[in-house]
Amino acid sequence: MQGVGFRPYVYRLAQECALTGSVFNDGDGVEIELQGVRTAEFVQRLSSEAPPLVLITELREEKLELRSEEIDFRIIPSESTAVQSAMIPADVATCEDCLTEMRDPADRRHRYPFTNCTNCGPRYTITASIPYDRPSTSMTKFPMCEDCAREYHDPADRRFHAQPNACPVCGPQLRFVRNARLHGCDVELEKDAALHAAQKEVAEGRILALRGLGGYHLAVDARDERAVHLLRIRKHRYKKPLAVMVRDVEAARRICETDAEEETLLASAQRPIVILRLREGHGIAPSVSLDNPTLGVMLPYTPLHHLLLDGEADMLVMTSGNVSEEPICIRRGEAAERLGDIADAFLHHDREILQRCDDSVFRVIDGTARPVRRARSYVPRPVLLAEEGPAVLAAGAEQKNTACVTRGRAAFLTQHIGDLENFETLAFFEESVAHLMDIYAITPVAVAHDLHPDYLGTQWARGSLESPLQQRLDGRPRIPVQHHHAHLVSCLAEHGRADEDAIGVILDGTGYGDDGTIWGGEFLTGSARGFTRAGHFLPVRMPGANAAVREPWRMAFAYLEAALGDEAQAAFPSWYARRSEKEIEAARFALAGDLNAPRTSSCGRLFDAVASLAGLQDVVDFEAQAAIALEFAAAAAISDCARPYGTEALEEEGSPIVLSFLPAIREIVKDLSVGISAPTVAARFHFSVVAGCVDAVERIAAHSGLRTVALSGGSFQNALLLEGLRRALTERHFTVLTHAQVPSNDGGVALGQAVIAQQRMKG
Ligand code: ZN
Ligand code: ZN
Ligand code: FE
Secondary structure, eight states: OOSSSHHHHHHHHHHHTTOEEEEEEOSSSEEEEEESSTHHHHHHHHHHTOOTTOOOOOOOOOOOOOOSOOSSEEEOOOOGGGGTTSOOOOOBOOOHHHHHHHTOTTSTTTTOTTOOBTTBBOOGGGBOSSSOSGGGBGGGGSOOOHHHHHHHHOTTSTTTTOTTOOOTTTSOOEEEEEOHHHHSOOOEEEHHHHHHHHHHHHHTTOOEEEEOSSSEEEEEETTOHHHHHHHHHHHTOOSSOOEEEESSHHHHHHHEEOOHHHHHHHTSTTOOEEEEEEOTTOOOOGGGSTTOSEEEEEOOOSHHHHHHHTSSOOEEEEEESSSTTSOOOOSHHHHHHHTTTTOSEEEEESSOOOSOOOOOEEEEETTEEEEEEOOTTTTTOOEEEEEEEOOEEEOOOSTTBOOEEEEEEEEEEOOOOBOSOSHHHHHHHHHHHHHHHHHTTOOOSEEEEESOTTOHHHHHHTTOSOOGGGGGGTTOOEEEEOHHHHHHHHHHHHTTOTTSOEEEEEEEEEEEOTTSSEEEEEEEEEETTEEEEEEEEOOEEOTTTTHHHHOHHHHHHHHHHHHHGGGHHHHOHHHHTTSOHHHHHHHHHHHHHTOSOOEEOOHHHHHHHHHHHTTSOSSOSSTTHHHHHHHHHHHHHOOTTOOOOOOEEEEETTEEEEEEOHHHHHHHHHHHHTTOOHHHHHHHHHHHHHHHHHHHHHHHHHHHOOOEEEEESGGGGSHHHHHHHHHHHHHTTOEEEOOSSSOSSGGGHHHHHHHHHHHHHHO
16 A cells, blocks of 8 residues: 555565565555565564554465575565556544644744645545656645655655655645635735634634645634624525534543544544534534534644644634535635635635545444544545455445445445535536546446436436546446445445345435335345345325425324324324414325325434424424434433334235334324423334334344344434344344444445446346
C-alpha cells in the first residue's frame, strides 16, 4: 500500500536487521527481496511492528537463488503502469508527532496549518491520478524548499517520501476574506493573521466558511444559540442535527457520555463524526440537535482544525459547506458563489481539493462501530471480498447513494454522494465513479443497478441520460438487482459469505419489489446467486403515496383504519382531533378509492405510524426523523420487563409468511387512550418488532434449515432494534451477521449489487 509509510518502514527494518536487498511495488502489492542472516526476525517483526496505517492482508514467502550480492537496501521507484492495483491511501488525521512540532515555538513548522508526515495528512482528497506521488497530487504546484526536500529524501526522516510534505516556506497558506456580498467591505488577510481573524469571526457569533480536507465546512460557535439559529436559517437546514467539533476526547466527555469504544473511534486516525448521547448541562446550543438526545461529535483532523479550536470558541458546529441537497463545495470560486448568502467570512487556502469528501459518520451499537455514512478517511479503502470476481460497476440506490467498482478481491465504494435527486449530485456521482475506474484501471464488464425505474441511478445505468461515462460502458450488460436482495448480499459480502444461503431480515424504508409493489419489511432467503421472498410485513396502504413519507400521520391513519376499521375514530379520538376533517377525508378517499395509495410492507413506514400514534411526530423535515424520535422515546423507558405487544404470523402453504402488526396497533391505541406514556409505548413497540421478527425467522428456519441470519436495511441504524434482534437471535443459537464496514442503510446497497452482478457474470 502506498502513502502509509510502508516502504520507508521496510527500509528501516531491513537496516535494523542488517539485511540488504530491495523493496518495490510490483503491481499487486509490495515485493521485498532480502539478503542476510536475520530474515526470520525481519518477517516476524514486519507485521508486529508495522506502522498504524499499514494493513497486511496477505504475506507470502519464497526462497530465491542468489543472483548477485547486494551491498545495501534500496527502495526501487515504481512505474505508473505497474502500480495500478496498489491502493491510494485514505486521508489520515494529524499525528501526535506533527502536533508536537506545530506547537513548538522553536520548530520551523510552528503554527503551520499544513504540517504532515509519512504517517498523516491528506491523501485521497488531494490525488488526481496514480501513482500516488507528489506530481499526481495538488501539491505539485508547491516545489519543496531545500529543508523539505532533504526530509523527503532521507530514509531515516519521518517525512521520507511523505508526498504532501510542506512547510511555511514552500507550502500552502491561509487566506481570510470577509464576504463582500453580505458585508460590503473587502478584508483580506494572510497566514496567522487570517487564522486569528477566523477565530474572532466565530467567537463573535458569525458564520465562517473554511476550506478543510474534503470540502468547505460552515462553522459557528456551538454554544451560541443565536449563531446556530442563523446558520440554520441561511442554510435552509431547519431540523436535521448538526455535528460539532471539539478539541479532544476530554472535551467530548464533558458534553457527552462516552464509552471506551466510542472514545477509540473519536480519536482514531479516521476521526469520523461519532453519534453520542448528550449529558445533562452540556452547554451546547439547543438548536444544534433539536428534540434529540444525541449529538454528532468529531475531533480535529487537520492542523488547521487544531489551531482554529485553540481560539476562544473551542466547540464549533461544523456542517458541510453546501446548499441543502447539493454536494459539498471544494473550489474557492464555487464556495464564494454558492456559500455567498450563508457565510460572513471565508478561510481559504491554496491547496486544491481534488476529491469531494464529506465527513464520515459512525454510531457504536452493541459494542461495534457501525458506519452511517462512509466517506472521508475511509474512501478508497476497499471491502475485501471472499474471492476474486469479474470487474463490475454498481450504481447503488437513490438515497445516500454510493457506487461501487470491483477489481480482483477488492470492492471499492465511492464516498457518500448524497441523494441522487438532482443533476449536481449526479455529476458528483459520475465524477467519483470515473475517478475510481481511472485510478484502478477498471473496465467493468457489467453494470448493476436498482430495479426502481424512476431512480436517477437506474436511468443513468440504463444509459437513458446524457453522460460521457456511458460511452465507456457501451455494450456491457445491465443487471437489475432487487433493492433488499442487495441489502442482504451487502451484509453477507462484508463477512465473506456472499455465496452461502442465509436468512436476511431486511428492515428498511422503501425499495422496489420484484412484483412492482413497495417493499421494506422483508424476510429473504438466499445469497448472491438469488433469493426467495420468504416473508414480509403485512402490506398497508400509503395514502398520498410519497406524501406519506413526509407526513407520518398518513401512515398512522392507514394503520388505524386497517386495525380498527370503522371503530378507529371512536377508539382514538384524541389522535383524530389533531388532524383537520379535510385531511382525514382526503386520506380516507385515497384508501377507499385505491387512488394514490400504493401498498407497502415497509418497516420504516410502520415506525412512522407508531411515532404519530404516540404523538411524537406527525410531519417530518428529514428522512427517518419519526423513527429516530420513536427510538429515543423508547430508550428512555426501556427495561428488561417491558412486554412486547402482540403480532401475528400468517402462514399459508406456498406463499410468504406475512407478519402483521395490527394486533400491536390495537393494543397501542388502548394503552395511549388510558394515558400510558409515549416512551413506554415506544419501548413495548420495539420489543414487539423484535419478537415478531424472531418468530418469523424461526418459522423460516424450520422450513429451510438455515441457521445464519443477516441483518440489513436502514431501520438497523436504530440501536434498540439492532441490539435487540441480534441478542434474541443469538440466544436462539442463530449465527447473526451485522454491518460494520458499510452502512446498513442505502449507502451500502452498491456493494450488494456489485457482488450479485459478479455472481451473475460468473454464470
Ligand atoms: Zn504526522
Ligand atoms: Zn518547505
Ligand atoms: Fe434500502
